[in-house]
Amino acid sequence: MNVKVYGADLTAWVAAACLARAGNHVRIEGPDTQLHKALHDISALRDEPGLLDQIELQMQAGRLQRTSSSDDKINIHWLALEHNEFATAEQIIQNLASAVPENLLIINQCNFGVGATDKLQCHLNESANQVVVYIPNNLQEGKALQGFSQPKRITIGSQNDWATTMTRSLIRPFLQNISHLLLMTSQEAEFAKLAITGMLAIRIGYINELANLADQMGVDIDIIREGMGTDPRVGSHYLDPGCGFGGQNFNQNIARFSDIFEKRGQNSLLKTVISENEIQKELLFKKLWQHYQCDLADKTVAIWGASFKPGTANIDNAPSLKIIDALLAQGVHVKVHDPEALGNLQKHYAAEPLISVCEDAYEATQAVDALLLVTEWPEYWSPDYEQLLQSMRQPLIIDGRNIFDKAALELYGFTYIGIGR
Incomplete structure (x- = not known):
């Protein structure tokens, strides 16, 4: 054809x-x-x-x-x-x-x-x-x-x-x-498309809300999530807590669907999900800020993962951008590794002296005061912990996707901070 x-x-x-x-x-x-x-x-x-x-x-x-x-x-x-x-x-x-x-x-x-x-x-x-x-x-x-x-x-x-x-x-x-x-019909298909996107966003927003509550109550969100996932009415799909979702199209579709409700005089959960997600993107910075008692002077921080999701170089609306912006505002030196997105990150932060992009993940952790895991690329899931201990100035890991084993890291001597763990 x-x-x-x-x-x-x-x-x-x-x-x-x-x-x-x-x-x-x-x-x-x-x-x-x-x-x-x-x-x-x-x-x-x-x-x-x-x-x-x-x-x-x-x-x-x-x-x-x-x-x-x-x-x-x-x-x-x-x-x-x-x-x-x-x-x-x-x-x-x-x-x-x-x-x-x-x-x-x-x-x-x-x-x-x-x-x-x-x-x-x-x-x-x-x-x-x-x-x-x-x-x-x-x-x-x-x-x-x-x-x-x-x-x-x-x-x-x-x-x-x-x-x-x-x-x-x-x-x-x-x-x-x-x-x-x-x-x-075409109108039903258009509605269904936005409805699916909205449902996924609500599930992500809800599990993040639960994770933040779990932090305050001292329970492990992984155990809660496992319990939820075994219920066939709920399932485990899109129930992974983290530091917020990104991506241009996903965000635009959610906002557009929320606008449809608003134009018809109806309140929508999606409006809350959108605003809370922007707050969630800053969560790793807040955890770092609290750990160092609101004093990040002369600190150097490594970030693993800049793209908004694994498998792409796209940084549109990525949580990493909010985190980096907050760190830069405090004068923190930021060292970033990402398998695909470093070129786009350099363009976004052109001539920013406090940012270093690193082609090697372990290079990014040299003499840093914390490692922030932002995007869960496969190569980050099982790092060389001994090498990390030797390279980091302070053995602090803040895990924005809960991919690391908390108990194992603590045995190695790391201070581990996760999302709802």
Whole structure:
């Protein structure tokens, strides 16, 4: 099939790569400013594992091209624009309506909000099979290629039989291991997408709230979490306490859903979750501040993990940024290690003399007064504790993801501070 993908961020590039890998001939259209950029200079490609290699492979095979032309006669179009580009989507739809008068399929994978697909459909003639179908964007950074090509569930938001059949044909290569293929209206699919995101945020917010209470009451949140997880009505999914969640899309979707409640005069738990999550991001700094009795003068602190989650170089809304900002405000020298995100961190804190980025995790711990574990990259789970003891000035570990064994660390001679432990 011939497909055109619109967008410049991770969602667009992943869709283009996977559709091309499945044998389609794909053109990806983004802003003119991106068209002439070298591929390795595009952060969406550089930060996502395997994506740049896959894009280059599909371009070499001739199945994927970059373009800024909008006058072609392709019948299948894939919208993967930013959440604030609805006007751009409308313009694209209007242009296509006149260029392709019948049998025009448009897949909307944009996070525009509930009712957006119906608004786009208003510019088309459904009786001539000009149809917009909504497929929620369930992309997870760090696992984006796998998530698109091997999904566990796909939702198709459409009430048009022709469009549903054509959509299923297009995504057929990705249905081999699927558990659920859900068919509903586009508005229901848009609502369900935001509802799922909101539920995950509420679970994270709740377990963090419980962990903070456990700290005050002297109980171990890991024991509480285990008890909760064994109840089949609750389960253990998204019940890992920590120092807050980040990521641009996740935060935007939660805020947008909260706004929907507010516009209709309803209070929402999500508003509280959002504000409490920002407070939670500063928790590791507060624990450090309390340990040193509000005196961080001349202190040096190591941070392991700067990206907002393992598997990505993205630092958008990452808890590490709040922690680093608080440390810098106190004049603390900060030494950071991250397997992927150091380049983005250097750009964010350009010319900041108090920050050192370290290519080696143990280099970051040399002569430090504390180690703060912020992002739970796999390589941090089982460190050389003897080496840490030798390199650190003060054997203090503040574990923002509860990945270390508290009892074992204390046997080694560390002072261990976790979340609710």
